[in-house]
Amino acid sequence: MGGEIINKNTDYVVLFDSKDVIDTVKLDGNNRFSYKIENLNPGFYTFRHGGEIQMVLLEPGDSIMFRLNTFDFDESLVYTGKGAKKNNYLINDFLQNEIEEKRVFKFCQLTPESFEHQINAIRTKKNRKLKHFQEKNKPSALFNKIAQANIDYSYFSSKEIYPFVHYGRNKKKIIEALPDDFYDYRKTIDYNDDFFKDYFNYHAFLRHSFNNIALESHLKHADKARFSWTDCCYNMDRLEAIDSLVSNTEIKNQLLYHYSMSFLSKNKKIEFNDKIIKSFLEKSTDKKKNDLIVSYSKSVNKLKPGEHFPDVxxxxxxxxxxxxxxxxxxxxxxxxxxxxxxxxxxxxxxxxxxxxxxxxxxxxxxxxxxxxxxxxxxxxxxxxxxxxxxxxxxxxxxxxxxxxxxxxxxxxxxxxxxxxxxxxxxxxxxxxxxxxxxxxxxx
Structure with a gap:
């Protein structure tokens, strides 16, 4: 694979497989690079330039080039060469999801039945588009798996955010008004999917899902039906939900880290930080992330009202x-x-x-x-x-x-x-x- 980067941020591109850095490739005088991946395993690969990242699906025999402008990274990204069609489909689907997300937020103000009708229509349209692409291009089973998962996880995420985005402040009342089968798809969800663990739509779904699962659990013992993201009890429930449903250590550690950092960054009652950190450290097995959480909490404590602004x-x-x-x-x-x-x-x-x-x-x-x-x-x-x-x-x-x-x-x-x-x-x-x-x- 290779590419051209307009308005470069650095002089190199970093290539990753699912876990590790493959290589750091220097750009030439025309801001281009070319790299051959030996013994390629079919699947997702990641390229990073500056702080921007994007994924590319590579299979044996592919010879993909891309072109992008860092001023408009994702929107300007275009692939050419063998294997380009499937990747252009995936990047366009990614961009379309960003647009549709705003529509879904508006739909969340509808009744559950009307909301389902609207997001079902979006899902049907996407399935029709995918089927047309499959009939025309005969892509691999791997692509079909990924493209279908994109559609499904976006749909599931829309359902998971409904109680949060809905304007009603009484979240218990909103959840009780949902049809009995509203979350039936959860019975088929793999919360430990090693293949999709680094993929955006799956990861976004997991975050939305655990927000909602924890909310349902929290409202069963909360003193009030109104909900706050910074409620310590709710955040403890969220860490417990992850611990009980996720056994894949990489997925679990990432989710625990994300939610703990999120709480520490928003919480204004410093005395609750220790409770969250204690719960996090009991569940996380990633030493690097554990050290980062402890270090972050120390920095947060130095930003309390009355403290001098740090020497920066x-x-x-x-x-x-x-x-x-x-x-x-x-x-x-x-x-x-x-x-x-x-x-x-x-x-x-x-x-x-x-x-x-x-x-x-x-x-x-x-x-x-x-x-x-x-x-x-x-x-x-x-x-x-x-x-x-x-x-x-x-x-x-x-x-x-x-x-x-x-x-x-x-x-x-x-x-x-x-x-x-x-x-x-x-x-x-x-x-x-x-x-x-x-x-x-x-x-």
Whole structure:
């Protein structure tokens, strides 16, 4: 396989099989590479450039080339050569799922019966499209297995998110209103599918499913029918559900890590962190992930209200290194972005532009977290019509991301004019954020 990368982020591409790095391949002067995989086993392979990743289905005899632009990674990806048709089908299906997800969110406001009718229609249309592709191209049994799983797991995920996206706050009432057979497909689900364990649709389904399974369990003993993602009891139920249904250690460890990190990043009651960490460590067998959780929790504890903002160095657009603490001359909001999440870059900057007009007494500082060249970062921000005087880049990205516990990327840190943290886990798009800004001004 090989490819051409336009607007490269680094000088190389990393190739993986399902578990390990196969090789790191350097781009030539035309930003192209070519690589032959010896003794190829049919299945998924992953290529990574910068922080972006995508999967490709390879079978013996394939000779695939791809072309992409990092400014629009997935959307610009096109395959050519032998084996290209099946991969173009899969990438187009991936992009179509992203579009349909927004429609499904709207459908979640319907009654369960109407919701089922709408998502059944989507599933039928996808099955018809797949059948047409199969009749025309005669793909392998392996492709057929993957393409059908894409359709099925997307459908199952839609059902699993229904109680959460539905506008009703009484989740117990919503679940009780579901038809008795609404989740009958769970009887056929393999929660330990080693073949699909690294595949996006399967992994997304598992996350949605365990959110929902834990909710059903939680509501049986919860004091109230209203639900909160940061409820410690609910999160403990979720870890227990994973432990009871998943025996594949790789799948289990990944799910346990994901949910524990998610809780630690959102929880504002530090005393509950130890309970989650204890439960996680009792169930996880991945030492690296265990160490990361413990390290992350220590970083989170240093971001408590009243603590000084950690000593972190950033670069400005003049390429000067400055201590971020020296920038806090007045109440300040520090937010973060990455080239990997283009929509969030756009949306966060637009949101800040609005807030700057409404709250001129507050400083807003934007920090890019990527480990790319300073030229790539500077080029991105200069192309946008945003105020550039407060755009910065971490001098040591990985170290700073860990130090500030930046997970998820939507995390915002609010600081008073004495460099003390007021909220280390805010979200500028959350309900009540502007009330928090008013509180910051009154510090």
């Amino acid at each position: 160095r950033v670069l400005n657009l003049q390429n000067d290194v400055v201590a971020i603490n020296t920038l806090f001359k007045k109440p300040t909001v520090v937010y973060f972005w990455s080239h990997l999440y283009k929509d969030y870059f756009e949306n966060s900057h637009k949101r800040v532009n609005e807030l700057m007009i409404k709250y001129p007494e507050i400083e807003f500082i934007s920090v890019n977290i990527d480990d790319y060249s300073t030229e790539r970062w500077a080029s991105t921000v200069k192309k946008k019509k945003f105020a550039l005087q407060n755009e910065y880049l971490f001098e040591k990205p990985q170290q700073s991301v860990e130090q500030l516990a930046i997970y998820p990327l939507t995390k915002v840190i609010m600081v008073n004019n004495k460099s003390k943290i007021v909220n280390g886990h805010a979200n500028m798009f959350a309900h009540g954020f502007e009330e928090e800004l008013l509180g910051l001004l009154n510090q």
